[in-house]
Amino acid sequence: MLRPGRSLFIAALVSFFCGITAFFFNDALFLWHISILISLPFAVLDAVVLLLWTNRLTVKRRIESCLVLNIRTKIELEISAAECKRSIIPFNFMLFDIYDDLFECDVFPVTLRGPKTDGSVIFYYEAVPVERGKWTFPSCELLIPSVLRFWRLKVRHNTVSCGKIYPDFRMLADSADLHALLERSGEKSLRKRGDGLEFDHLGGWQPGDSIRAVDWRATSRRGSLIVRHYIEEQDQQILFMLDSGYRLHRQFDAALNASILLAWAALKHGDAVGGALFGGEERWIAPGRGSSALSGLINSLYDVKSAYKPSSLVTALEMAICRLKRRSFLVLISNFREEDEEPLSVALRRAGTRHLLLLVNVREPEVDLLANREGAKGEDALVSKAARAYLQARLRLFSRWEAMGFLTLDSTAQNLSASLINRYLKVKRSGRL
Secondary structure (H helix, E strand, O other), X not given: OEEEOHHHHHHHHHHHHHHHHHHHOHHHHHHHHHHHHHHHHHHHHHHHHHHHHEOXXXXXXXXXXXXXXXXXXXXXXXXXXXXXXXXXXXXXXXXXXXXXXOEEOOOOOXXXXXXXXXXXXXXXXXXXXXXXXXXXXOEEEEEEEOOOOOEEXXXXXXXXXEEEEEOOOHHHHHOOOHHHHHHHOOOOOOOOOEOOOEEEEEEEXXXXXXXXXXXXXXXXXXXXXXXXXXXXXXXXXXXXXXXXXXXXXXXXXHHHHHHHHHHHHHHHOOOEEEEEEEOOOOEEEEEEOOHHHHHHHHXXXXXXXXXXXXXXXXXXXXXXXXXXXXXXEEEEEEOOOHHHHHHHHHHHHHHHOOOEEEEEEEOOHXXXXXXXXXXXXXXHHHHHHHHHHHHHHHHHHHHHHHHOOOXXXXXXXXXXXXXXXXXXXXXXXXXXX
């Protein structure tokens, strides 16, 4: 596609002013004709050279297929001369890389020097993935100027690159084990060794060990206190149920990250883990074990997004009850309100007859700010009072659910991962699974 260049605009501007002058002065009519007769042949010749003898160049893009959310990625573009009869290589050109809407980049357009006949030009730039999901870079576009700059030729190269943008789970690789991750998050009182259900080994007594764990027969043989150590019972089944509707729309990414980290912790402890999404987008991942189960969860959930749609907690519980064939630990993650008590309590009782339930509420940061605001007067004071009443009503709701035998957890999005894993480990140690 030909586009007008700088020289054509200048020639047109000169001809325009000559024409205006010739309109008022007849002596200038000759100059107007001369300006047209001079510029027109050069413009035509320049277009012919551009279309027939100017090299279109080739473009190759190099980018990793698996990217991490909000982590800058480096992209390489290699521009070289195309192998064809068109031998005129442009002195410079303008480059546009057509990147996906899931990225942010402020580099383009960029002007580069043309490559040599047997060489290439390498251009690096960085882009930031700002949303999870599948991405596609469909093409690169070049604006190649003509020799006399009368025209610019738009050339599109179909350099298709595809891949996926995952949540940032680098902490899993950085942590030596689950304990290191939790200690960095402020949870320093967690130990896998404890009073679980499965015997692990005999060992020497240490401060903090229960006197009930002392093996008196082994103690009498060795002449020193010997303690029986246990590990949490394995071979359990965990299902996290994540609300993808309007309730968690702004905290959804934090809730999704926490769910994946919970799955990682449970798989490290030998449990089977599955997932379910309800509300905006519904998905079901059957419980599984091993590293393949974690990969399956991540690949099934990396592109899910929340939506401003109503979500039915009751329907989600009914679905889980029908699909699960054995006793499981159900972790229901949403934003609970006082009006949920009447319809949800019936479904909770039915699910609680067979499964152990943990109701996880992700608090709204705006409500916390309003409730903790000090020195407010007038309407602001009324708003703060309403926010405190809203939070207190939720606490009363959780207290009633705890009295019915259900586990509850109220956390901010920032602390959700550590709090959720900590509660899971406490449930494991308690033997309630």
